[in-house]
Amino acid sequence: MPIKTRQGLLLAALWAALLPLAHGATPVPAEPASAAAIPERGVSEWLMRMHEASGKRAYIGTFVVSYGPGSMSSARIWHVCDGAQQMERVESLTGAPRSTFRHNDQVITFLPETKVAVAEKRESLGLFPNLLEAGDFSIPAFYAAKRVGSDRVAGFDADVVVLKPKDRLRYGYRIWSEKNTGLVVKLQTLDVDGQVLEQAAFSELQLDAPVKMDKLGQMMANTTGYKVETAAMVKTTALSEGWVLKHGVPGFKPMSCFRRSVGGPIENTVQWVFSDGLASVSLFAEPYEPQRHVQEGAMAVGATQSLTRRVGAWWLTAVGEAPQTTLKAFVQGLTRAK
Structure with missing residues (x-):
């Protein structure tokens, strides 16, 4: 399943890493008392x-x-x-x-x-x-x-x-x-x-x-020597795919909803993207397949959290740079449209 994340937040195409961090806040050097006052920005x-x-x-x-x-x-x-x-x-x-x-x-x-x-x-x-x-x-x-x-x-x-x-x-x-x-x-x-x-x-x-x-x-x-595969995002709506978010998460608003394909047929997975202007969360919904969807649970890689859960005939995955509490709220609020 394609997973869209914003690791690092600095540039969309970058996934990189520095030296291991100590757990806790990094001290910021104090400024000299003579430093010129800087207007406070919102x-x-x-x-x-x-x-x-x-x-x-x-x-x-x-x-x-x-x-x-x-x-x-x-x-x-x-x-x-x-x-x-x-x-x-x-x-x-x-x-x-x-x-x-x-x-x-x-x-x-x-x-x-x-x-x-x-x-x-x-x-x-x-x-x-x-x-x-x-x-x-x-x-x-x-x-x-x-x-x-x-x-x-x-x-x-x-x-x-x-x-x-x-x-x-x-x-x-x-x-x-x-x-x-x-x-x-x-x-x-x-x-x-x-x-x-x-x-x-x-x-x-x-x-x-x-x-x-x-x-x-x-x-x-210059793609000489490479097989070029085109990844297409086919726009859709959550409602037309049979999904509604019964209980929204404060601050997060829907940004887009689409299906994805890479050099082949359109996948069955629907991705619904939410954002509060800084953080984003993606909800993936696909038909449940016992041989692939083995275990529900939560996982974290740095700031990127994920949560998977079976809901009837569907397999739901929430992914985003947000606490597990937020992902749980999204998954619990997602339901089939009547």
């Missing part, structure tokens, strides 16, 4: 500044994420923008070789070991992608933002901002935002008690780098 102002910065700068960097002892991977990024046009190349440096290219919402992933290239369209990209529709959310009602100091990351001075949830249905974030541009250079996802679940950061970063959009475009288009 949560929406901080988030929009960070979101916009990710789409306005050309940069090259090494990106890493960690979510527990021994869990480590890394990726090299080339990012360039020209007006409304954005292009990006991501090369995995650990694990199976993988190259991902993105031009706006068009994405192609090259898998050298199998000589397969998967082409798809992704609607949600970048840092906090649902902020593009921020008018539909009430983020300040569920999160508060506070600047807690400054630090240096990858050689850049950064503001350190904490996004603290106002309930226990969502995680918090500690974010290092480059002072001049607002670009996020480091981010920690915090559990409901403020402990670090996952960290994502640039270990090396070059801003305003000489990245050429046409060169990346040529590399993206």
Whole structure:
């Protein structure tokens, strides 16, 4: 089953890792008493500044994420923008070789070991992608933002901002935002008690780098020697598929509902996506198959939680960067339409 997650939150195409984290909050260096006062921004102002910065700068960097002892991977990024046009190349440096290219919402992933290239369209990209529709959310009602100091990351001075949830249905974030541009250079996802679940950061970063959009475009288009498979998202509605959410989860609103196919027939799995503007949760519903759907239960990989449960003739899976309590509320509220 395809599972859509937002690990790290920094860039949609990245799955990387840093050194093992100590469990608990990372201390932020105190600022000298003489530091100039910085105007306090609200949560929406901080988030929009960070979101916009990710789409306005050309940069090259090494990106890493960690979510527990021994869990480590890394990726090299080339990012360039020209007006409304954005292009990006991501090369995995650990694990199976993988190259991902993105031009706006068009994405192609090259898998050298199998000589397969998967082409798809992704609607949600970048840092906090649902902020593009921020008018539909009430983020300040569920999160508060506070600047807690400054630090240096990858050689850049950064503001350190904490996004603290106002309930226990969502995680918090500690974010290092480059002072001049607002670009996020480091981010920690915090559990409901403020402990670090996952960290994502640039270990090396070059801003305003000489990245050429046409060169990346040529590399993206060169599929010679690869079998190209097209992943299609067929839009639908939960109601037309026979599902309703009887009890909603505060702050989370439906974003999309679709079926997915990769080089073949449309799958039986329906994916219903919800977001509160920062966190997202996907509900997957498919016919129950005893030989495949063996055990119900919960699982966690860093900040990404999952929950599976059988409901009559159906197998439900909830996945998202949210506490298990939130996933349980979604699964318990999902029911067949009458």
